[in-house]
Amino acid sequence: MAELPYELPDRVDQLLARAAAATPAHPAIVDDGTELDYATLDARVDSFAAALQDxxxxxxxxxxxxxxxxxxxVAYHAAARAGRTVAVVNPLLREEDLLHVLTLGGAAVAVVDAALEARLAAVRDRLPALREVLRIGALPAGAGAPADPGTGPGDTAVLQFTSGTTGRPKAVRLSHRNVVVNAAQIAEAHRLDGTTVALNHLPTYHPMHLNSAVAAGATQVLCRAPEPLVALLTAGRCGATILYSLPVRLARLAADPDLDSVSVRSLRRIASGGSGLPVAAARRLSKRFSVPVFQGYGLAETSPLTHSDDPDRPVHGSVGRPVAGTECRIVDIDTRAVLPAGSAGEVQLRGPQVMRGYLGGPDGTGLEPDGWLSTGDVGRVDEDGRLFLVDRLKDVFKCDNFLVAPSDVERVLLRDPRVADAVVVELPDTAHGAVAGALVVLREPSALGDVVAGVNDALPYYQHIRDAMALDAIPRSGNGKIQRRLLAEQLRNHQPA
Structure with missing residues (x-):
């Protein structure tokens, strides 16, 4: 296990203050052609932090x-500078999930865009703790500089929401030290520095990319266009040196017939994360642009990154070795004995970026007594220490990098009085990685199309049911368990409804 050679600040917002002091005029964020330098970004954080303290x-x-x-x-770092805890909310959540995470986190203020504000209005009367809603793009300014918040490395900086085995999001408590350490770990693992121009081609702004770039004094370019080829053209225009994208987007890019017509001379690396990147896609992109294509691994509970493949000499199919200061081991799923290299079992992690615990419990909630985190992922580690992920213990899957819990979709299905029983399964999909399929027992046999349409209207796109079939009954084993894989195969062999 490599040690951390960094001098780290006590709070996450001090990463930004340090970058602003070192290179005030250097571009921090480029958005739709508009540049925000580090000094200006830091000043905006100061102003909004003062407003939050008021x-x-x-x-x-x-x-x-x-x-x-x-x-x-601005809002993320301002919350830390004000001595508040920032809860990172997926902007694509629909009303009921939005209600759940804001209630679970106990949010007093919500900073949202116009689309999320409209959905929030529908459940606002059920959020008594929420006192104020502020609009992204029109953040209020405070008078003067914020007061010293008095918070330190061990205090909770961030609540990151994730799905558990039941599919309902849990709140992960990350300390300032967790987040600051991981920012430095990522910056080192990805070879980020002041010359880096990182293109973020992602559907949301992940704190991982924000904080690692700030820790390195790098420039971030935000690309909202979902089309991979547009992102590549943007990378060429802005001189991007590293492209961050999703596996499903990179797979579509690799298969694009116009790929050979685009050249990005500045590009040095392509990075993928969140789920597995197909080996063929990685090889195609690496050959086309003569750059390494690498991926990593992590969880909300680990701030998030724990593994990164070598960004200069990646091994396609692997998520790489642990980042600095991090331990990884494989344990037998049943006996929990530590397994040797090459054996498949559950992945366990330990390091300074591992969470304080889940909200609602004391420090260590969700961890083993000796600090190990059981991930729920099955993997193996080779003789060189590289991790290869094999499968998941749980039934959740990812669509466009968003975690989908079948129980979440099932819950909405079963709210319809025409539905007597339902099971949601994972279906492979070349465009999105995986999508939801449903097997439904109906009280009104002709209502399947209307039921699915109503469910999809109540859910974000990545939870939408893309294929469904009606059954007379959901088959279950003698102890009542559902064999989702067999049902998924049955659905795949059925003509789409």
Whole structure:
């Protein structure tokens, strides 16, 4: 296990203050052609932090929608500078899930875009703790500089929401040290520095990319266009040196017939994360642009990154070795004995970026007594220490890098009085990685199309049911368990409804 050679600040917002002091005029964020330098970004954080101190009390939670907009960076760091906890909210959530995460986090203020504000209005009367909603793009300014918040490395900086085995999001408590350490770990693992121009081609603004770039004093370019080829053209125009994207987007890019017509001379690396990148796509892109294509691994509980493949000499199919200061081991799923290299078992992680615990419990909630985190992922480690992921223990899957819990979709299905029983399964999809399929027992046999349409209207796109079939009954084993894989195969062999 490599040690951390860094001098780290005590709070996450001090990463930004340090970058602003070192290179004030250097571009920090480029959005739709508009540049925001480090000094200006830091000043905006100061101003909004002062406004938050006027509007909230010490320890309050500020929910911030992670839209791909510079104001996410401002609000995220301002909450930390004000001595508040920032809760990172997926901007694509629909009303019921939005209600759940804001209630769970106890948000006093929500910073959202216009689309999320409209959905929030529908459940606002069920959020008594939420005192104020502020709009991204029109953040209020405070008078003067914010007061010293008095928070330190061990205090909770961030609530990151994730899905558990039941499919309902849990709130992960990340300390300032967790986040600051991981920012430095990522910057080192990805070879980021002041010359880096990182293109973020992602549907949301992930704190991982925000904080690692700030820690390195790098420039971030935000690309909201979903089309991979557009992102590549943007990378060429802005002189991007590294392209961050999703596996499903990179796979589509690799298959694009116009790929050979685009040249990006500045590009040095392509990075993928969130789910597995097909080996063929990685090889195609690497050969086309003569650059390494690498991926990594992590969880909300680990701030998030724990593994990164070598960005100069990646091994396609692997998520790489642990980042600095991080341990990884494989344990037997049943006996929990530590397994040797090459054996498949559950992945366990330990390091300074591992969470303090889940919200609602004391420090260590969700961890083994000795600090190990059981991930729920099955993998193996080769003789060189590289991790290869094999499968998941749980039934959740990812669509466009968003975690989909079948129980979430099932819950909405079963709210319809025409549905007597339902099971949601994972279906492979070349465009999105995976999508939801449903097997439904109906009280009104002709209602399947209307039921699916109603469910999809109540859910974000990545949870939409893309294929469905009606059954007379859902087959279950003697102990009542559902064999989702067999049902998924049955659905795949059925003509789409």
């Amino acid at each position: 509007r909230t009390a010490a320890g309050d939670v500020v929910a911030v929608a992670s839209v791909l907009h510079p104001d996410f960076a």
